[in-house]
Amino acid sequence: MIHSLFLINSSGDIFLEKHWKSVVSRSVCDYFFEAQERATEAENVPPVIPTPHHYLLSVYRHKIFFVAVIQTEVPPLFVIEFLHRVVDTFQDYFGVCSEPVIKDNVVVVYEVLEEMLDNGFPLATESNILKELIKPPTILRTVVNTITGSTNVGDQLPTGQLSVVPWRRTGVKYTNNEAYFDVVEEIDAIMDKSGSTVTAEIQGVIDACVKLTGMPDLTLSFMNPRLLDDVSFHPCVRFKRWESERILSFIPPDGNFRLLSYHVSAQNLVAIPVYVKHSISFRDSSSLGRFEITVGPKQTMGKTIEGVTVTSQMPKGVLNMSLTPSQGTHTFDPVTKMLSWDVGKINPQKLPSLKGTLSLQAGASKPDENPTINLQFKIQQLAISGLKVNRLDMYGEKYKPFKGIKYMTKAGKFQVRT
């Protein structure tokens, strides 16, 4: 399946290569560079590039291209999903996934990659298992290793690999047993000029951080599970139980994991927590335009909207902007024409606004469309869909765990057309 993997940084250097079958010369990446050049932006590089003898499948994350070389027919998503899993694993191992970190830990990276694939077919991708095979580097462990001569490499087959709960290792021990669940919902929306909703939907995830001793068996139930329209689970969730009772029943992996991602059914109207008032005008005659936006809360269920940032890609004709915000800071990059305004909290009594003028290229005709405004925000302690966890129970272990559930609503792809 996957023949080789090349890691390419944004300046086009191949800084890591790994082959699982016969060596494929790195010159194969020339086809990739060609495509990259044609695409102008990194985002537009096609994920699948055919070359005379190979196919290059790539993902772009953290400013690194992960290019897999394959030779024969294979479901492309198989490779792409795997590459993303590789990135996730690196992130899990090293905290960040960046070129310097990978270069620093090249041996661990190599060992991990060796375990993840055998002959190009995924062998162990579950981070729990990998971590038992190859322990992530920590300062402490490095020190200990140099003194004792022990290694980062496990010499036993991880128990998870053979058990029916491969995602959990055995013999987990904690003094404080805790289980935290974050219900995070994102609103994807497109608002039109007049402020009415073109499309809006809510996607949510439940991220968990479970540090429990032994083999706990958890059940999590919702007050209103009907809200969940489409769900995808971590493999630990018992599907049947969900089908029949709408209860999440699972033996959790150890540590952080994504328990569930869901989509809130489309019939439910989505409450839009913010509105943006805008007036952006370019005049044909003069080289000046007016710009004014105000952000305000709409349906927030009494919660404060925080972490608001407004970004907007200005038309090419805009040379500069002179703006004054009522709060927060703003920047305008005259090269990329990107305006961003870090608003912070919205105070309903005093709505934040950004006013001023923009100067246009002299002589150029006025741009025929207004920029779209992208919005980011956060609302703590609120799941906008109204989803509520009813209870969390633990079976199979006898201690009392500490349980915590946090709700948060965020803007996903939230766009306002002007």
Added chain:
Amino acid sequence: MTSNSLAYSEQPGGGEAAELGQEAIPAPAPAGAFGLFGSDVKKNEDLKQMLESNKDSAKLEAMKRIVGMIAKGKNASELFPAVVKNVASKNIEIKKLVYVYLVRYAEEQQDLALLSISTFQRALKDPNQLIRASALRVLSSIRVPIIVPIMMLAIKEASADLSPYVRKNAAHAIQKLYSLDPEQKEMLIEVIEKLLKDKSTLVAGSVVMAFEEVCPDRIDLIHKNYRKLCNLLVDVEEWGQVVIIHMLTRYARTQFVSPWREDDGLDDNEKNFYESEDEETEKSDKRKKQYTMDPDHRLLIRNTKPLLQSRNAAVVMAVAQLYWHISPKSEAGIISKSLVRLLRSHREVQYIVLQNIATMSIQRKGMFEPYLKSFYVRSTDPTMIKTLKLEILTNLANEANISTLLREFQTYVKSQDKQFAAATIQTIGRCATNISEVTETCLSGLVCLLSNRDEIVVAESVVVIKKLLQMQPAQHGEIIKHMAKLLDSIAVPVARASILWLIGENCERVPRIAPDVLRKMAKSFTSEDDLVKLQILNLGAKLYLTNSKQTKLLTQYILNLGKYDQNYDIRDRTRFIRQLIVPNEKSGALSKYAKKIFLAQKPAPLLESPFKERDHFQLGTLSHTLNIRASGYLELSNWPEVAPDPSVRNVEVIGLAKEWAPSGKTKKENPVKKFYSESEEEEEEDSSDSNNDSENRSGSESGGDSSEDSSEDSSSEQESESESESEVENKRSSKTQRKSDLEDRGKKTSRSKTSDMSSTGSSSAEENSSDSESESESESETESRKVPKVKEKKPQQDRNPINPGVSLLDLDDFNLVSTPIALPTPALSPSLIADLEGLNLSSSSSVINVSTPVFVPTKTHVLLHRMSGKGLAAHYFFPRQPCIFDDKMVSVQITLNNTSDRKIENIHIGEKKLPVGMKMHVFNPIDSLEPEGSITVSVGIDFCDSTQTASFQLCTKDDCFNVNIQPPVGELLLPMTMSEKEFKKEQGMLTGMNEASATIIAAPQNFTSSMILQKVVNVANLGAVPTSQDNIHRFAAKTVHSGSLMLVTVELKEGSTAQLIINTEETLIGSVLLRELKPVLSQG
């Protein structure tokens, strides 16, 4: 590193020579002198020294640096001898790194690599499975042809290893060996065959991968393992799932007949599935006209469904393509939701998924229409995503949504991303051609765009308008004039060429403008683009033919210019045109037809989706993404006309009984055997419970083994094997093996639960039972969704004798639902079972069980006659589904018909006059019912296990009608499955007062098993119990309200008599049922 070593990497063969060369050079550099200025030679010398030192830490350091070199793509091959010595190092990390090195360079240094082989051979016998496995991994990764026999041997041995992990590695090694030496194919196929039989989920994915790579055409190897693979699927690791699903898709396309027959309607399949064996009996006359889904086909479709919920996009896509390619069209709809979910994922995933949706949306628009808005484009999407979304929006456009879409397109046209804007314009053009209602609107919109400031937008609009006008040129003189004016301003060659062509084509409609345009173009001819020049020539020729008076000279001037043009094509075209249109003595017969040639009616271009022709590739494949046949692409075959023999999938080959009766008999025998060993066991219950509970992840080891065994000694039961059946099997034959396991488990349980055994225990026992109860609830939901279908099929079903063989199967399904005869189950948390090692899963791994009653009578009862209901007629019948509102209720389907000629509004249930204790769940009021309209609603009534009448008022806006429902006693039951043994045990407890019996006399032909079954289930909703004796038929059910058992026995005696015995606590119902059954059974 310098160019020196890079050069080596280019020519791996030269590595050795180079190394020798280097060794010849004396290397005087002291250790540690590497670094920025150190030469290669020095550095490698240093590494060599470190590798040869005694200290592990130095060796490790050296190995780490070497791996670093490999990672950067630098050549480290000259270190081979020094590295390979460490292959037997005690330090596991050094060893691993040496392995990495070996695998990378062994191919280049074959002779030296052989030195390491003996180490691996030794390691292959290591007691530690990880070491065995990794030795095999490395050994098979060393691409040295000489060791092929050793590899072969190692693979063979490993494939019989006790550790599934080692076997998994053996499966991987097969592929490696095959790519190294394809000659070994035959031997490898043998190993594959063996590993395919493996019951470990760990192995399944890898061996199927090997199968796909080595012998994808040997479909015969799959037959025997087909059901096992289907059943294991949910528990296989995600990557294996993808591979298996793809393979099974291909398999299904060769082994089953198409479920897509048009004449068969959409929802036939459900019913047919349950009747599949019926066909066996009446094969000859029915097979032709009626489609039957093979139960194995259904098994695959059903078992893959939960995987749509996977977090792995590749798995979801794989299931989606499976549904697309092999499921009945009516069922494929469920995949759209999951695919739309994937659109939230990374850009690359979106790209592939959108491509596949694009292909799907061409053929079956309806699937994605509800998700139209999910494909709206955001300004932040990368261009490739934007264009794909546009493509899908275009495919989904229809009369209903086009206006919304056009509004959406308007914003896209204004996008800053001009490439995208241009694509949008093309899209608008396609919508305009596809949907004739909006052609005009689109056209005028596009004309407006002609005054856009952006040239790309205008050019694209021109091209699209040209295509649109070509379809209906007559009325658009104005637009053509407008476009002619644009020629002055627009510079994009394609657009100019398009305008010219348009004018030429319509020169008779714009007689005054056309010559003028030609005049202008003649002036600028020399500076035009080639494309435009060709069109100028064209225009000239056409005008010459239609309006030679005005344009003769102009055309000749242009032809002269063209004659001396630099471009070959233009000169060529000029000559050609001149010969055709300018009459001279040499010109042949053709010039007479010049007008016909130039001004022929041209067919309008078809604006088609670029994804149109992709559908011949299997979805989700690389070939589909690229629209090129990728190497190694396996064609998805067409459905066979006639299904190949389905019996090949039976695990034990025994001739299929043609008639159901004998086979039914054997079937009934089996369960007896199964349950004999079962007694008191709480353990038993417990294990099966936890089986259900934890999706069979738990308790799988023993289950797996046993199911294999059982399938070997039980013969024909596989005929219609379903997961539940095998579950029952497991129960039986795993008995002996499992006992010991259970004991183990029991120990574990008690170990971890010593202190609060009682509390946790009981609570999780409750858990379990509630589990299964609510399962039944959910099933009832699915059932109720199916109800309309069932109803439609009723008449047919009636005619067919019911087939007990198949029904048994269904009841077995039901077993899971209705067995909460809550034997006190000791708590065994799934985690504990999970704790147990071993991945062998039973073939009974989790799938969603669809349960149905044996038979749903078609008889409807009148609730309200149309005469008394002032045009509103109501009928009801009992769908025999567990009620979705409350499990103590009987569900009743009421069909309301409006036979009057006006609308009936606000139909609802008014006042209820129910006897004490009875409850009723009403339907939601119906706003209005059109004349001739009909609507089916379902209500739930808790009859308290009595045949008392439920009276209530059925009200419309104007009137209230008193109606009542009196349930036949047979409808107050829910069928149950139990083993014969259980049956007998229960029966033993329900004697004396609780027993009612009667003797019946009837002709012997009425006492065939099928007749009895048919008659009994027609009257009452009972479930058949497998039986070991020919002459005894048993049926079981429980009452809906109280859940009391209702056991019915029909015992055939000598001389056409039979004894009918009913055992139940609810003696009243029992006697009523007896009264009802008696005449039915005795009559001919």
